[in-house]
Amino acid sequence: MRLSTKGRYAVTAMMDIALHERVGPVTLADISQCQGISLSYLEQLFAKLRKGGLVEGVRGPGGGYRLARPADQISVADIIQSVDEKLDMTKCGGKGNCSQGEKCLTHQLWFELSCNLYRFLSGIKLDQYVNRPDISELVKKQDIQYGRFLNRPQAIA
Amino acid sequence: MRLSTKGRYAVTAMMDIALHERVGPVTLADISQCQGISLSYLEQLFAKLRKGGLVEGVRGPGGGYRLARPADQISVADIIQSVDEKLDMTKCGGKGNCSQGEKCLTHQLWFELSCNLYRFLSGIKLDQYVNRPDISELVKKQDIQYGRFLNRPQAIA
DNA sequence: ATAATTCCTGACTAAATTAGTCGGGAATTA
DNA sequence: TAATTCCCGACTAATTTAGTCAGGAATTAT
Numbered sequence: 001m002r003l004s005t006k007g008r009y010a011v012t013a014m015m016d017i018a019l020h021e022r023v024g025p026v027t028l029a030d031i032s033q034c035q036g037i038s039l040s041y042l043e044q045l046f047a048k049l050r051k052g053g054l055v056e057g058v059r060g061p062g063g064g065y066r067l068a069r070p071a072d073q074i075s076v077a078d079i080i081q082s083v084d085e086k087l088d089m090t091k092c093g094g095k096g097n098c099s100q101g102e103k104c105l106t107h108q109l110w111f112e113l114s115c116n117l118y119r120f121l122s123g124i125k126l127d128q129y130v131n132r133p134d135i136s137e138l139v140k141k142q143d144i145q146y147g148r149f150l151n152r153p154q155a156i157a
Numbered sequence: 158m159r160l161s162t163k164g165r166y167a168v169t170a171m172m173d174i175a176l177h178e179r180v181g182p183v184t185l186a187d188i189s190q191c192q193g194i195s196l197s198y199l200e201q202l203f204a205k206l207r208k209g210g211l212v213e214g215v216r217g218p219g220g221g222y223r224l225a226r227p228a229d230q231i232s233v234a235d236i237i238q239s240v241d242e243k244l245d246m247t248k249c250g251g252k253g254n255c256s257q258g259e260k261c262l263t264h265q266l267w268f269e270l271s272c273n274l275y276r277f278l279s280g281i282k283l284d285q286y287v288n289r290p291d292i293s294e295l296v297k298k299q300d301i302q303y304g305r306f307l308n309r310p311q312a313i314a
Numbered sequence: 315a316t317a318a319t320t321c322c323t324g325a326c327t328a329a330a331t332t333a334g335t336c337g338g339g340a341a342t343t344a
Numbered sequence: 345t346a347a348t349t350c351c352c353g354a355c356t357a358a359t360t361t362a363g364t365c366a367g368g369a370a371t372t373a374t
Contacts, residue, residue: 002160002161002360003159003160003161003246004159004160004161004360004361005361005362006360006361006362008246008248008263008267009362011263011266012261012262012263015262015263015266016262019262025320027319027320027321028320028321029319029320034262035261035262035263037362038362038363038364039363040362040363040364040365041361041362041363041364043321043322043323044362044363046321046322047322047323050322057320057321057322058320058321058371059319059320059321059322059369059370059371059372060318060319060320060321060370060371060372060373061318061319061320061371061372061373062319062320062371062372062373063319063320063321063370063371063372064320064321065321076266076270089160089165091165099299100302102295102298103295104169104192104295104299105169105172105173105176105191105192105292105295105296105299106165106168106169106172106192108286108289108291108292109168109172109233109281109286110165113233113278113281116277117274117277120273120274120277121270124266124270129265129266132265134265135262135265138259138260138261138262139262141259142256142261142262145257159331161331161332161360162332162333163331163332163333166333182349184348184349184350185349185350186348186349194333195333195334195335196334197333197334197335197336198332198333198334198335200350200351200352201333201334203350203351204351204352207351214349214350214351215342215349215350216340216341216342216343216348216349216350216351217341217342217343217344217347217348217349217350218342218343218344218347218348218349219342219343219344219348219349220341220342220343220348220349220350221349221350222350
């Protein structure tokens with residue numbers, strides 16, 4: 001498993017969408033501005049997230065992206081895997097043929113590390129943050145600051 | 158925290174040393190050959206591991222590297238931090254000023270992720286693998302295969 | 315219809331990181 | 345004295361990350 005800023009970008013963007021789920025689709029332009037990520041780079045990431053089945057695109061005015069399934073069924077591991085590809089940290093990809101057909105010295109270490117890491121990251125679901133009052137507070141502030149969703153009544157409620 | 162093959166190289170090399178602790182210092186040339194990592198790249202990594210206080214170099218014939226402290230006091234987190242620098246995944250470095258002086262939407266997420274990840278990785282100590290019979294078996298096999306430590310009586314025992 | 319919005323696609327460039335190379339020097343042991 | 349090994353810095357190559365650009369396709373609003 002690779003864990004870099006690329007994955008952070010993806011998770012940040014997904015969080016943004018999850019936090020505005022009840023408002024409707026969120027545009028990449030909005031995410032780009034509010035989270036400070038280049039629009040075209042976001043498009044690359046979302047191409048992967050779409051292929052990974054995590055989001056759906058809605059075209060046209062009022063469109064944007066929305067989650068393809070409920071926020072409590074999308075984990076951080078899902079997101080990172082969608083953009084970073086690799087799941088495990090073993091050299092051999094879990095096959096156990098890292099050293100002349102045999103397991104290398106550190107195969108066990110990486111295998112167990114991968115398992116535990118995956119278990120941990122897949123335990124964190126997006127909805128855990130959606131339902132937190134301190135986060136909701138921040139969302140409201142930021143939306144006002146950037147004048148987001150002014151034309152959507154749900155945003156105020 | 159960055160988690161890439163660079164960190165894997167470092168942990169693999171450290172494991173190799175830990176697994177031969179009772180034999181004596183291990184040379185980078187040996188690690189290079191057995192673990193399939195370029196010698197000069199290892200030297201770069203070990204410059205950092207030395208600065209991080211994890212290993213000590215021993216010069217001259219019969220020299221090599223050995224752990225600077227007992228294997229049960231060296232964690233995977235220690236190693237990764239030494240070569241990868243960064244500990245946390247927040248954009249702001251834990252300061253909480255990621256978005257115009259305020260915390261960004263995902264600050265909490267990354268902060269908590271960093272904490273948990275660190276707690277997990279620092280819970281894995283090198284000695285956990287040194288004391289496992291299945292690993293010891295592998296070590297012995299590999300050492301014979303590469304003709305390692307033939308001149309050192311401890312290696313056979 | 316038309317125009318505006320937004321996703322969507324592919325090719326391209328730039329920066330950063332990772333990985334590896336090279337040449338040499340310093341300390342230690344035999 | 346010679347061999348071994350760490351140690352150091354500069355350099356190059358490959359890969360990944362990040363960003364740019366130019367356009368096209370679907371949808372909505374006018």
